[in-house]
Each structure stands twice: as C-alpha cells, then as structure tokens.
Amino acid sequence: MNYVALKMLFGxxxxxxxxxxxLTFSTMLIVQQGSxxxxxxxWSQSGITNINVPxxxxxxxxxxxxxxxxxxxxxxxxxxxxxxxxxxMPLYKGLQRAKLEDGNYQQISLVGLDAATLIxxxxxxxxxxxxxxxxPDAVALDQWAVDxxxxxxxxxxxTVFEINDHRARVVAIVQTQKxxxxxPFVYTTxxxxxxxxxxxRRKLSYVLVxxxxxxxxxxxxxxxxxxxxxxxxxADEFGWKTIRWVLKNTGIxxxxxxxxxxxxxxxxxxxxxxFYLFTVENLKQFGALKAIGASxxxxxxxxxxxxxxxxxxxxxxxxGLATAFGLTAGRGGNLPYAETWPLLVxxxxxxxxxxxxxxxxxxxxxxxxxxxxxxx
Amino acid sequence: MTTQPSEIPEPPASAPLVHxxxxxxxxxxxxxxxxxxKGVDLDVAAGEVLLLVGPSGSxxxxxxxxxxxxxxxxxxxxxxLDRDLFSMTEDEKTxxxxxxxxxxxxxxxxxPTLTATENVAVPLLIRGLKKExxxxxxxxxxxxxxxxxxxxxxxxxxxGGEQQRVAIARALVTExxxxxxxxxxxxxxxxxxxxxxxxxxxVGKRPDRAMIIVTHDTxxxxxxxxxxxxxxxxxxxxxxxxxxxxx
Ligand SMILES: Nc1ncnc2c1ncn2[C@@H]1O[C@H](COP(=O)(O)OP(=O)(O)OP(=O)(O)O)[C@@H](O)[C@H]1O
Ligand SMILES: [Mg+2]
Numbered sequence: 001m002n003y004v005a006l007k008m009l010f011g012x013x014x015x016x017x018x019x020x021x022x023l024t025f026s027t028m029l030i031v032q033q034g035s036x037x038x039x040x041x042x043w044s045q046s047g048i049t050n051i052n053v054p055x056x057x058x059x060x061x062x063x064x065x066x067x068x069x070x071x072x073x074x075x076x077x078x079x080x081x082x083x084x085x086x087x088x089m090p091l092y093k094g095l096q097r098a099k100l101e102d103g104n105y106q107q108i109s110l111v112g113l114d115a116a117t118l119i120x121x122x123x124x125x126x127x128x129x130x131x132x133x134x135x136p137d138a139v140a141l142d143q144w145a146v147d148x149x150x151x152x153x154x155x156x157x158x159t160v161f162e163i164n165d166h167r168a169r170v171v172a173i174v175q176t177q178k179x180x181x182x183x184p185f186v187y188t189t190x191x192x193x194x195x196x197x198x199x200x201r202r203k204l205s206y207v208l209v210x211x212x213x214x215x216x217x218x219x220x221x222x223x224x225x226x227x228x229x230x231x232x233x234x235a236d237e238f239g240w241k242t243i244r245w246v247l248k249n250t251g252i253x254x255x256x257x258x259x260x261x262x263x264x265x266x267x268x269x270x271x272x273x274x275f276y277l278f279t280v281e282n283l284k285q286f287g288a289l290k291a292i293g294a295s296x297x298x299x300x301x302x303x304x305x306x307x308x309x310x311x312x313x314x315x316x317x318x319x320g321l322a323t324a325f326g327l328t329a330g331r332g333g334n335l336p337y338a339e340t341w342p343l344l345v346x347x348x349x350x351x352x353x354x355x356x357x358x359x360x361x362x363x364x365x366x367x368x369x370x371x372x373x374x375x376x
Numbered sequence: 377m378t379t380q381p382s383e384i385p386e387p388p389a390s391a392p393l394v395h396x397x398x399x400x401x402x403x404x405x406x407x408x409x410x411x412x413x414k415g416v417d418l419d420v421a422a423g424e425v426l427l428l429v430g431p432s433g434s435x436x437x438x439x440x441x442x443x444x445x446x447x448x449x450x451x452x453x454x455x456x457l458d459r460d461l462f463s464m465t466e467d468e469k470t471x472x473x474x475x476x477x478x479x480x481x482x483x484x485x486x487x488p489t490l491t492a493t494e495n496v497a498v499p500l501l502i503r504g505l506k507k508e509x510x511x512x513x514x515x516x517x518x519x520x521x522x523x524x525x526x527x528x529x530x531x532x533x534x535x536g537g538e539q540q541r542v543a544i545a546r547a548l549v550t551e552x553x554x555x556x557x558x559x560x561x562x563x564x565x566x567x568x569x570x571x572x573x574x575x576x577x578x579v580g581k582r583p584d585r586a587m588i589i590v591t592h593d594t595x596x597x598x599x600x601x602x603x604x605x606x607x608x609x610x611x612x613x614x615x616x617x618x619x620x621x622x623x
Contacts, residue, residue: 001501004490011489011530288485291446292546293474294502295467367466375437375446375481375558 005302022274026267027318033263039336044246045239046177051120054217055209060231064242070202089114092193093205099162112193128172140172145184272354279362307355393586394420399452414609423583430606436590445469478547480557486531496545517545537568555587
C-alpha cells in the first residue's frame with residue numbers, strides 16, 4: 001500500500017506542489033531566521049574566535065570579550081607560574097581612533113600581540129607579511145579596516161596613517177570575522193599598542209594561555225582561577241558567556257529572539273496546516289479504503305509515509321533555498337549567517353514532529369469510520 | 377465455513393448469509409434521540425440479489441452500514457456469514473470486511489490519482505498481495521466488465537458509468553461472499569444505470585454470494601430476486617420477483 005500512498009501524494013500535482021511549497025517555505029523561513037540569529041551570535045564573539053587561543057585570563061567580573069577590564073602587568077608572570085601552563089602571553093585590546101587622510105576619524109579595535117610570538121594573530125594573511133609587525137610603526141589591518149579607512153586604493157601595504165596621533169604603517173592585510181559592533185580590527189605588537197594608547201594605570205587586557213600537552217583546558221582554567229583569583233575561561237566558555245551577555249543586555253535576545261520564535265511558530269503552523277488540509281481533503285479516500293478493509297494501522301502508516309515523504313522533500317528544498325540565500329546575501333561575511341547542524345537537526349525534528357502531529361489528528365478521525373464519509 | 381456449493385443451488389432455507397433480528401438504531405442530535413431503525417428483521421440468502429427500496433430517510437443506508445459493521449446498532453442481533461458482528465472489535469470488523477465483503481458506493485469513491493487497474497487492485501494490495509499479481513487479477517476482472525480498453529485511465533477520464541464499472545470490479549476482485557451497494561445508479565442516467573447493474577449481476581451474481589442493492593431506480597428492479605420496502609425505519613413489504621425463474 002506504500003505504492004498507493006505515494007501515488008495519492010504525487011498523483012495530484014497541484015495539491016502536491018502546494019503542500020511542498022508550504023513545507024519548503026516554513027523550512028526556509030526557520031532556517032534562514034535561525035542562521036542569521038546564530039550568525040549574529042558568532043559575530044558577538046568574533047573577538048574571541050579571531051584570536052583563537054585555548055584559555056583567556058582576565059578580571060573575574062568580566063561580562064563579555066569586548067568589555068575590557070584591564071589587569072596589572074604582573075598578571076602575565078603570575079599566570080605563568082601556575083603549573084600546567086605551557087605559555088601565557090599578554091594581549092592588548094581596546095577601542096581607539098584612527099585618523100583618515102581626509103581628517104575624519106574612524107573607530108578601530110586595536111589588538112596588541114606579544115611581539116616575539118605574535119600569539120593571537122589572525123589565521124589568514126591576505127597581503128603582506130604579519131611577521132613584519134615587529135618593524136617600527138607596523139600595523140596589520142583586517143579586510144573591514146581596509147574598507148572603513150578609505151578602501152583598497154588608499155589603504156594598502158606601505159600606507160601610513162595615524163592612531164591617536166602616532167604613526168602607523170600598514171605591513172599586512174589579514175582576514176577576520178566581522179565583529180558584532182562592526183568595528184574593524186587593527187593589529188600591532190603589545191608594546192606598541194601601549195604606546196598608541198593614552199596613559200592608564202593598567203593596560204593589560206587579557207592573558208592568553210595554552211595548557212601543557214595532556215592537560216584539559218577546562219581543568220587548567222579552573223586551576224588558574226583558583227590560584228590567581230583572576231577570571232579564567234576556555235575560549236568556548238568565554239564565547240558562551242559573551243553570547244549570554246549579548247542576549248540579556250542588548251535587546252537582541254528579545255527582539256531577534258522573538259522574530260526567530262515567531263518565524264518558527266509561523267513556519268510550523270504553515271507546515272502543520274498545509275499537511276492537515278491535505279489529509280482532510282483525502283479523508284473521503286481514506287474512508288473508502290477503510291470501508292473496503294484497510295485497518296487503521298495501515299491507514300496510519302500510509303498517512304505517515306506521505307507526511308514524512310513530503311516533509312523530507314520540503315525540508316531538503318527549504319534548506320537548499322535558505323543556503324542559497326545565505327551564500328548570496330552573506331557573501332564576503334557581510335551578513336551574519338551561520339547554518340549550524342543543531343539548527344538543521346532541530347528543524348528536521350520539529351518539521352517531522354509537526355507532520356506526525358497533523359497526521360495523528362487525521363488518523364484519529366479515521367479510527368472511527370463515519371458512514372457519512374463513504375456511503376454518499 | 378460453507379463448503380463450495382454443489383451444482384444444485386443452496387435452497388433459501390439453508391443458513392442465510394445475513395441474519396438480522398430486531399435491529400434498532402437511533403442517532404443523537406442535540407440531546408434528542410432520533411430513531412432511524414425501529415426493529416428490522418432481515419434474512420439474506422446465498423445466491424440472492426436483494427433490492428432495498430424506500431423513501432428518502434427511511435433508513436436504508438443506515439441498515440446497510442450496520443450490516444457492513446461500519447455503524448453499531450443499539451439493539452438486536454446480527455450474524456453475517458455465521459459471525460456475530462456485534463461482538464467484534466473495530467479491527468475485527470475491518471478485517472471481516474476485507475475478507476468477506478465488497479462495496480459499491482453511490483459516488484464510486486475511486487482514488488482519483490490511481491488508474492482503473494490500480495483502483496481495482498487496491499483491495500488485493502490491502503490483503504498484502506504483490507503489485508504484479510494484484511494488477512494482473514484486476515485487469516482480468518475489468519475485462520469481464522467490458523473495461524479492458526480503459527485500464528490505464530484515471531477516474532477523471534472515465535464516464536460515470538465507466539467509473540461505476542471500475543468500482544464494481546474493485547468490489548468483486550476479492551470474490552466477497554457479501555456485496556453491499558448503496559444506490560449504485562444514482563449518479564448515472566437511467567440507461568447507463570441499467571447497463572451497469574446488468575453487468576454487476578452478470579459478473580457478480582453467484583450461488584454462494586448475496587448482494588444487497590439499495591436503490592430508488594425502478595428500472596433495475598428486474599435484476600432483483602426480492603424487493604424489500606423500507607419505510608420509517610421498518611420493513612413494510614417483501615416482494616418476491618421472478619419467482620418462477622428462481623425455482
Ligand atoms: N450520523 C447521523 N446522525 C444523525 N442522523 C443521521 C445520521 N445518519 C443518518 N441520519 C438520519 O437517519 C435517517 C435515515 O438516514 P439514511 O441515510 O439511512 O436514509 P436513506 O434511506 O438511506 O435515505 P436516502 O434514500 O436519502 O439515502 C435520516 O433522517 C437521516 O437524517
Ligand atoms: Mg441512503
């Protein structure tokens with residue numbers, strides 16, 4: 001009877017395409033909204049992912065990566081003394097102003113790396129050599145900084161500009177993930193970063209740490225926190241901390257979360273409704289099948305086969321369309337868009353769940369056969 | 377159950393295929409009970425074509441639904457093929473319909489996306505037969521009903537009479553002992569209706585099989601062995617037709 005069930009489904013082109021369109025649309029809506037939301041969340045922790053080290057040590061009351069709470073310079077030495085630390089390096093991170101050729105200012109996120117090791121440097125260098133950061137006045141721009149500071153014509157290797165009235169010379173262009181606040185990153189060495197910035201008592205933003213081989217990052221982070229009284233987080237923990245803070249404090253959680261939630265509800269309602277209508281329209285056919293001896297179990301299997309078949313096809317097409325959207329609109333990292341497998345699996349489960357649920361309602365109607373359905 | 381009938385048709389006196397006594401059925405509409413069947417006694421013998429006639433609302437469809445096990449009666453006893461229908465569960469009744477009954481509906485109730493052959497094969501597929509075997513058998517039955525030329529047509533490409541022939545083929549394909557037809561000609565013009573019932577009786581009438589046909593259509597009365605008149609939930613009159621021909 002699988003054959004009959006599938007023929008009932010595919011045989012009526014118009015009805016089938018309507019049904020498919022409904023399921024496709026809801027999948028696309030949910031995946032697209034969810035991916036943009038998650039993309040935004042990833043942007044919010046790009047300060048962490050761009051640096052890419054196992055453990056971050058900072059003030060214990062830190063809320064999120066962009067909110068720098070400077071430490072005393074001695075913290076690096078203190079952290080280095082904790083057993084299990086392979087290395088611990090200073091990182092400067094702070095919002096500064098770059099002066100453009102036309103006299104305007106542009107806010108940048110200045111990142112100062114340990115000069116000897118350049119730990120925390122971006123993974124991809126697009127132009128120039130990041131090692132030249134050790135040269136006098138050298139800085140590296142990310143691709144967003146190139147755009148913001150005057151475009152690729154003006155900002156290229158060798159260009160000289162000013163950060164807080166100090167000379168800066170571009171030696172490399174690197175690739176980073178865009179930040180949530182959309183402030184471009186400018187890299188230099190730790191020492192030079194201190195010189196670029198106005199005098200302050202404390203300037204050490206973070207201590208970056210790698211555990212010795214065989215020591216789990218979580219365990220070492222706990223130990224550092226315990227022995228130094230500082231806040232120590234694995235990159236993952238710090239990322240989640242940042243996401244939680246953003247969700248709670250920026251209104252993105254409420255505003256965008258509501259949109260995502262509504263997208264989910266609307267999408268599921270459309271999916272459930274279209275499939276339910278499909279089975280209701282077929283009720284007479286199923287009734288006739290029951291009258292001529294198809295058991296409720298057999299009808300249930302037929303309806304479930306139909307709903308899962310069209311559900312899976314709609315899911316596939318919907319994801320295809322959402323991905324095409326993400327690839328087009330999110331090209332070059334301009335739009336936050338991150339399709340993650342938990343989202344895809346979640347949508348699949350929800351979609352099949354709603355299909356099964358609407359099937360169950362129709363099956364219930366068939367459990368007790370109304371003669372009015374068939375003898376007419 | 378019953379052995380294959382010998383050359384001598386079973387006399388009507390032998391155990392009837394349908395044996396109903398004191399069937400009472402009422403529907404509840406807004407807290408009031410509307411009695412529809414008010415004590416129906418009916419026996420249907422093997423080999424018999426019984427025509428159930430009567431004014432609209434007299435309870436013919438209701439009676440047919442009760443005999444089919446689609447509707448539960450409030451009172452009375454009913455045995456079909458020696459089985460007590462009222463003591464069966466819903467699933468048992470469904471299985472019983474699958475094994476022992478065939479149906480022809482007023483609105484044909486064919487699956488619109490299936491071809492004639494596929495529609496006729498459905499009861500066999502429900503029984504678990506392989507597709508090829510089911511289709512072969514379906515084609516055989518369709519041919520006996522003069523539908524050999526329309527095997528791959530879907531219902532929307534068939535005339536009403538042709539659709540009803542497909543429905544008849546579907547009802548007969550499992551060789552059921554009891555065939556229940558509710559107004560099989562109501563959606564057909566008189567001429568077509570006559571020819572369809574003629575085909576139904578030619579192919580479907582068997583010494584071991586009973587047919588109950590609910591109808592308003594006087595032009596098909598000639599095909600009945602007995603005419604049972606219902607009125608207001610009771611059987612008013614039983615008329616034996618073609619008696620001389622029967623004996
Ligand atoms: N499910 C139901 N609920 C309430 N009343 C019903 C139901 N089914 C049938 N009836 C009522 O029972 C009475 C008999 O209906 P039934 O369908 O058996 O008549 P019928 O003899 O087949 O009529 P027709 O010739 O019009 O088909 C009618 O008054 C009808 O309205
Ligand atoms: Mg009726």
